[in-house]
Amino acid sequence: MRFSIPHLALGASLAVHSAAARAVVAVDEDPAAVQTRGLVGGLVGGALGTVLGLGDVLKQLDQTRDPGTILDILNGVKPRATPTSLPEVQETLQSIYGAATPTNLFTNVALQLGAGLGPQEGGKDLTSIIAELLDGENSVDNSNNPTNVSRPVYPSAAAGDAPFSVPEAQLRAAIQIPPSFTFGAKPPVLLVPGTWSYGGSVFGANLRKLLTGSPHADPVWLNVPGGMMRDAQVNSEYVAYAINYLSAVCGNNSNVTVVSWSQGGLDTQWAFTFWPSTRARVSSFLPVSPDFRGTVLANALCLSADSELGLGPCDPAVIQQEHASRYIETLRAAGGDSAYVPTTTLYSGFFDEIVQPQHGAEASAYLLDARGVGVVNVEAQSVCPPGSPGAGFYGHAGMLYHPLAYALVVDALAHGGRTGDVSRVDVAGLCSHYAAPGLGLEDVLATAGLIPVALGLMLTSPDKRLVEPPIMPYAKALPSRE
Ligand SMILES: *[C@@H]1O[C@H](CO)[C@@H](O)[C@H](O)[C@H]1NC(C)=O
Ligand SMILES: *[C@@H]1O[C@H](CO)[C@@H](O)[C@H](O)[C@H]1NC(C)=O
Ligand SMILES: *[C@@H]1O[C@H](CO)[C@@H](O)[C@H](O)[C@H]1NC(C)=O
Numbered sequence: 001m002r003f004s005i006p007h008l009a010l011g012a013s014l015a016v017h018s019a020a021a022r023a024v025v026a027v028d029e030d031p032a033a034v035q036t037r038g039l040v041g042g043l044v045g046g047a048l049g050t051v052l053g054l055g056d057v058l059k060q061l062d063q064t065r066d067p068g069t070i071l072d073i074l075n076g077v078k079p080r081a082t083p084t085s086l087p088e089v090q091e092t093l094q095s096i097y098g099a100a101t102p103t104n105l106f107t108n109v110a111l112q113l114g115a116g117l118g119p120q121e122g123g124k125d126l127t128s129i130i131a132e133l134l135d136g137e138n139s140v141d142n143s144n145n146p147t148n149v150s151r152p153v154y155p156s157a158a159a160g161d162a163p164f165s166v167p168e169a170q171l172r173a174a175i176q177i178p179p180s181f182t183f184g185a186k187p188p189v190l191l192v193p194g195t196w197s198y199g200g201s202v203f204g205a206n207l208r209k210l211l212t213g214s215p216h217a218d219p220v221w222l223n224v225p226g227g228m229m230r231d232a233q234v235n236s237e238y239v240a241y242a243i244n245y246l247s248a249v250c251g252n253n254s255n256v257t258v259v260s261w262s263q264g265g266l267d268t269q270w271a272f273t274f275w276p277s278t279r280a281r282v283s284s285f286l287p288v289s290p291d292f293r294g295t296v297l298a299n300a301l302c303l304s305a306d307s308e309l310g311l312g313p314c315d316p317a318v319i320q321q322e323h324a325s326r327y328i329e330t331l332r333a334a335g336g337d338s339a340y341v342p343t344t345t346l347y348s349g350f351f352d353e354i355v356q357p358q359h360g361a362e363a364s365a366y367l368l369d370a371r372g373v374g375v376v377n378v379e380a381q382s383v384c385p386p387g388s389p390g391a392g393f394y395g396h397a398g399m400l401y402h403p404l405a406y407a408l409v410v411d412a413l414a415h416g417g418r419t420g421d422v423s424r425v426d427v428a429g430l431c432s433h434y435a436a437p438g439l440g441l442e443d444v445l446a447t448a449g450l451i452p453v454a455l456g457l458m459l460t461s462p463d464k465r466l467v468e469p470p471i472m473p474y475a476k477a478l479p480s481r482e
Contacts, residue, residue, distance in 0.1 A: 048095055049107075049114075052114040054077065054110055061073055061110055067458075067459040067460070071127065073110070074106070075125035079115070083116050086389075089117060089434070090389065090393055093398065093448060094351075094392070097393075097395050098351050105300065112448070112452060117448050118448075120449060127456070127460075129456065133201065134198070134223075137200025137204060140174050140198075142172075142177065143169070145175055149249050150248050150249070151252065153244040157248075158276070160276050166234060166238070168241070174224055174225065174238050175245065176200060180218075183249065184251040184254040187254070187256075188218050188246050189218060189219045189256070190256050190258045191203045191207065191208060192258060192265075192268055193228055194289070195229065195454065196228065196229060196315075196455070198227055199222045199223050201450065202221075203219070204446070205444075207259060207405065208221065209438075210406050211409070214413075217410075220242075220246060222238055222239065228264070229461045230315075232321070232327060233270065236267040236268075239268050239271040243256050243271065243282060244277060244278060255283040255417060256281055256282050261288050261400060262289050262290065263290075264290075265365075266290060266292060269336045269367075274474060283342065283418070284343075286343070286345075286346065286408065288399045289352060291355040291364040292328075292331075292336070292364055293328060294325055295323060295354060295355040295356055295364060296323045298314075298318050298323070301458070302319075314466075322468075325468050330476075337367070337368050337370075338369055339367050342418040343367055344375075344419045345376070346380070346399055346405045347377075347379055347399060348380050348381070348393075348394035348396070348399050350381050350394070352394075353396055354396040365379075376419045378408065378420075378422065384427065385428055388432055389433060390403055390433065397448055402436070406438075407420075407430050408425065
């Protein structure tokens with residue numbers, strides 16, 4: 001590296017903001033070299049903090065576990081740089097999250113915000129973004145969805161399904177059906193969000209954007225009340241209902257494809273396990289960054305890494321996603337460690353900052369295939385050629401714009417469901433891109449910005465507990481694995 005740190009502060013390939021105005025400050029360095037190398041991205045997290053002038057902020061964040069204080073500090077972090085290219089985004093995210101030893105997620109989010117990789121909403125802070133989140137595409141109150149289902153879906157679609165605890169009107173209102181929806185002329189694709197998020201924002205700048213207008217797909221998404229922070233078993237009711245509702249409102253012979261992010265994958269797998277009717281209605285399941293074994297980082301996410309009580313206080317769904325929760329144990333013991341429908345998992349072995357482990361056969365995303373329905377586990381870095389952008393750094397949200405994710409969703413849809421097949425797509429060509437063709441810098445930044453918003457939701461969520469919600473009677477009653 002030819003730059004000293006003070007130089008960098010003024011002239012990285014990121015355009016550095018001055019306090020008063022945004023300005024690209026001239027550097028005494030070959031501009032082409034600066035452009036291609038992504039200097040800020042080449043730094044390790046600590047040095048990046050210095051460059052961005054965030055040393056004090058990082059220290060403060062390291063010293064507090066109080067959610068309100070953390071949110072105040074994060075609200076005060078303004079973007080001090082403007083990323084200008086996708087390689088630079090990838091390198092900068094790697095410098096923040098790719099460290100060998102896991103670091104404090106809140107200091108990392110501060111770095112992300114400072115590096116201009118946070119939510120790009122006109123300078124709004126996290127508190128304002130969260131306050132406006134439930135409007136429009138994230139509404140949980142879509143109360144005009146049609147009720148003309150071709151077969152019963154509530155209180156039960158079939159004998160053997162678990163009972164619903166949520167009233168039907170509320171389950172139906174969580175489904176957002178865009179005006180362009182064709183009710184079965186094109187195959188419906190149900191988009192299921194993850195913890196601390198709503199389906200509108202999760203997929204709006206990546207897979208939904210790409211699928212909208214496709215001849216192969218008709219995207220619809222779920223906005224689960226509580227942003228997926230409440231009991232994951234209840235979140236699964238929304239998934240189970242949406243699968244049966246969509247397939248029935250689209251006619252009598254219409255299957256659904258499910259694409260999920262994060263906890264949405266776990267909830268879908270729980271829905272398949274305890275609402276068996278849903279299995280016959282799903283042609284293909286493509287979970288992105290799922291955590292079928294939970295995550296060993298759940299503790300740290302709850303700001304309670306060294307709490308004497310172990311977990312908490314923590315959102316119910318986050319305690320359930322602890323590696324050794326009763327929820328995870330119940331799902332896996334009931335057969336949920338294997339696929340029920342053709343399944344293509346998509347995840348990043350380097351480096352998912354939320355779900356760990358996420359590499360090899362121990363990856364939380366890795367599903368077995370005891371029923372022989374077809375499972376393809378796609379760890380991006382194992383499928384993309386070494387050294388290609390697609391084999392480089394991707395975080396928990398980054399997999400939503402990984403070029404293989406979109407290509408395999410389309411491949412599965414174009415082949416009438418089943419799994420996506422890496423031998424049918426141009427792996428080398430796709431992996432030469434950092435983001436799926438059709439997505440630009442703004443989309444990538446909006447997607448990367450999901451993580452700061454997610455943590456903001458976590459810091460403000462009201463229902464914090466020390467123990468996970470009790471396992472529902474229907475799941476307890478299940479005699480043995482099928
Ligand atoms: C749809 O199929 C079910 C059987 O699965 C049948 O009972 C019902 O009458 C059918 N509805 C329509 C509208 O064809
Ligand atoms: C339900 O209504 C929608 C229009 O609101 C229509 O397109 C669809 O075909 C109907 N579904 C059934 C199963 O009749
Ligand atoms: C719907 O999905 C099920 C389960 O994956 C599959 O067996 C069935 O053939 C599919 N039906 C249609 C009409 O595609």
